[in-house]
Amino acid sequence: MTYRLIGDSCTDLDENLKRDDNVRIVPLTLEIGDYQVIDDNKFNQKDFIKRMAESKIGAKSACPSPEAFKEAMECDVDMVFVVTLSEHLSGSYQSAEIGKKLYEEEHDSKNILVLSSKSASAGQYRLMLELDALCKQGLKFEEISKRIIELRDDMKTYFVLESLDTLRKNGRLSAVKALIASALNIKPIMGAINGVIVKKDQQRGIQKALSRMVELAINEAGENSKDKIVCITHINNEERGESVAKLFRKSNRFKDVKLVNGAGVATMYAGDGGIVLAIG
Structure with a gap:
């Protein structure tokens, strides 16, 4: 057809x-x-x-x-x-x-x-x-x-942002919270439940946050993860995206791992250096 x-x-x-x-x-x-x-x-x-x-x-x-x-x-x-x-x-x-x-x-x-x-x-x-x-x-x-x-x-979705500035400017995060998070180098690990954004964890530093995101994603992938594909979007940072992809490949838990650069809307939401991933 x-x-x-x-x-x-x-x-x-x-x-x-x-x-x-x-x-x-x-x-x-x-x-x-x-x-x-x-x-x-x-x-x-x-x-x-x-x-x-x-x-x-x-x-x-x-x-x-x-x-x-x-x-x-x-x-x-x-x-x-x-x-x-x-x-x-x-x-x-x-x-x-x-x-x-x-x-x-x-x-x-x-x-x-x-x-x-x-x-x-x-x-x-x-x-x-x-x-x-x-x-x-x-x-x-x-x-x-x-x-x-x-x-x-x-399907499960996760993301980590390099900066909370976009959320602050859009009024989704107070200036005080954004300032504190920036000063402490706190990176929230976010997910989605039925299309609604939720906070799943946080870490100090981008590398720890990305590693924790991958850990959460692997743990939540379920017993049939060998049938699932990991799709990763990076925003203007292919090296960072590839480092996340390597962690998934190293786990040997998934059918395939794909990596692409984000277009405009993803760039607006995730900001420079952001990483978005979905598993299903």
Whole structure:
């Protein structure tokens, strides 16, 4: 069966998926004050990181319009799968759902699944990897939908940030807490429960935090970890991302370990040097 995979631009992809004609990315818009940039293949990560560091106000994102998702669905295929940011982080999921309704008002019925990743970044990448594999197996829409929802619900997401400055500027962390954490070099280890961000632990220093994140992830991967893939997104720090990937590979507990650089939305959320990972 023919298919199309659609992701919003927090769906960080490897080079193979970026080149795949069956894959489309619908970009969010990123804003820092009066400055706006589209999170597409022209996004300049280093320039955006510099602008975030220099700005006294936090960066924010605007989700794609329903019409943008509808346009991505305009194709002669049997089935379409859309993966978005968690609805707790962005309006992208709701926008994609409306886009689906707009499409169905104008066209004969097509099998379309709009899926909130309950995650972001590396989690969306993991779901796209699985969708690509399932579609290439020639499975029916209903079976693919069932399997991808099961994976989404079982998948676990973790992240460690180099700096809490972005959270402070966005009003998600008080200036006092950010100052104390910075002075003590405290790095929180975060996760997600049903798409909602939660704190899992904290360590002094980035290396200890990353090692603890990997330890937590391995411990929580379950007995069937040999069937799971680890997807890691690094933000402008491939060396750090590779060091995390090596820890997972050294554990010999997983089917595969993938590493990609983040696009614009992940860069905005995780900041320079941030690491996001998902296991499923």
